Amino acid sequence: MKITGLKAFHCNGSRYPWVFIKIETDAGITGIGQASSGPGSAMVAAAASRLGGWLTGEDPSRIEYLWNKLFTGFSSLGNRGFASALISAVDIALWDIRGKQLGLPVYELLGGRFRDRLILYANGWFQDCETPDDFARNAKAEVKKGHTAMKLDPFMRFIDRSEPRQHAGGMTPAAEAKGAAIVEAIRDAVGPDVEILIDAHGMYDVPTAVRLARRLEPCNIGWFEEPVPPENYDALRLVREQIATPICVGERLISRYDFRPILDHQLANYLMPDIIRTGGISEMKKIATMAEAYYVPVSPHDATGPITMIAGAQVMMTVPNFYRLEIAYSELPLYNEALTPPLDVHDGYFHVSNRPGLGHELSEEYLTKQAVPF
Ligand SMILES: [Mg+2]
Known part of the structure; x- marks a missing residue:
């Protein structure tokens, strides 16, 4: 051929x-x-x-x-x-x-099924939320749908964007309090058994990241994602040394070569490679295997499009140290417009196609x- x-x-x-x-x-x-x-x-x-x-x-x-x-x-x-x-x-x-x-199916070529379905964590479930009560209501609805983990960035909406500085965060004490109130309301609503994952989108300097993570510690956060921008591993280490919350990084890291120092220097508890950035299916499998040797779970970043989701899922079907697959519910209708047949998502799980290849075509x-x- x-x-x-x-x-x-x-x-x-x-x-x-x-x-x-x-x-x-x-x-x-x-x-x-x-x-x-x-x-x-x-x-x-x-x-x-x-x-x-x-x-x-x-x-x-x-x-x-x-x-x-x-x-x-x-x-x-x-x-x-x-x-x-x-x-x-x-x-x-x-x-x-x-x-x-x-x-x-691709997963049969990568080692075969380690599992039959992939547990999800919910993202994009808060599009209509303004107040802490709104977030609490929607979070409860996600739990009813079968989810045991959900992610949000409670602070981004309050950032001062008057300057295009990547790592200042622009957080005021009032903004920090508003973001923390959202997370506190969610924790009250869902109880202690649901994981709340916080995304910082790589937007903060070291003192801001440390302050925000510490502020959320009473809410028992599952992970604090990308506390600082991706270019400086020493800054990430400084944050890690000063907070008790687990750290997740990886959506802006490219290839196994960017992940190697994270693993070697124990800079994160979870890795979240993005399959359409980091190097595709081949690279996702290699990064997952490297992480396995360090007992670090992998949870792909899945908020960048329909093929991101299905390609990452094919790999995770085969990965022993898979943690959870992200799903952006705000984007799912468009994923299903772009792909044929549509995705099989229900009860908090993604059911991966067993058809040949990726199992879906572009419509x-x-x-x-x-x-x-x-
Ligand atoms: Mg993120």
Whole structure:
């Protein structure tokens, strides 16, 4: 089998447009992938549309070879971030092709089912919330739906954004109190048995991160996610040394090479790689295996699009140290518009498709109707 071409798609997503690719082969099998995007999504789509030149004529079953061909090819330009987003899309599409060629779901090619279904944690359940009472009401509803863990960022809405400083946080004492009141109301509503995960979105300097984490300690937080930006591991260590709450990082870390120091220096209790940023299915599996050797659980970041969710889930079906899969309920309707068949989510679990490859296709109707020029 040979790769004959690659198409890129730029379509309306949730916060930003999503970038998808389709890799075509001379056997008539196609594979789908997604690249991480953001405000620069049109540039990512334009770059993705040129990847065919690197891949045409290659054997799509040589996934490791092609991953390394791209990763080393981008080395001088910088193979993290923009390049690793493109590599992620290609890698996911190659695994989809391989599964379809062999008639097996991707998880069967990665070691087989470790489990039958994936336990979820809820995100995006608070879109209509303003007051602590609103959050408490919605949190209770998530528990009723079967969830035993939920995530939120209680502080982001109160940040002073008058300056584009990444790591100042802009938190005032009044804003901190408002955020803490939301978390206290949730803890009161759901009781002690539900995990509350707090996302700091990598937005704080060290003293702010430490102060916020300590403030929430009486609420028994499950993890404090990305307390500081991802570029400085020493800053993360400083936070870790000063707080009792477990730390989770990884959605902005690229490839096994960024995760290695986190594990070597015990800087986090949980890892959360994003499969469309960090290097695709191949890299997610490797990072999970590295973490396994350190007894660190893995919980993929799944808030960046439909193929993020299904590709990460395929890997987690095989990973002994899987913790929980994130689901952004605010985005699920659009995931189900983009994918066919829709996702099987119920009772707090994601039930992964047993169809060949990723088990889903991009809906042609969605690709046409939601297309955005790039
Ligand atoms: Mg996050």
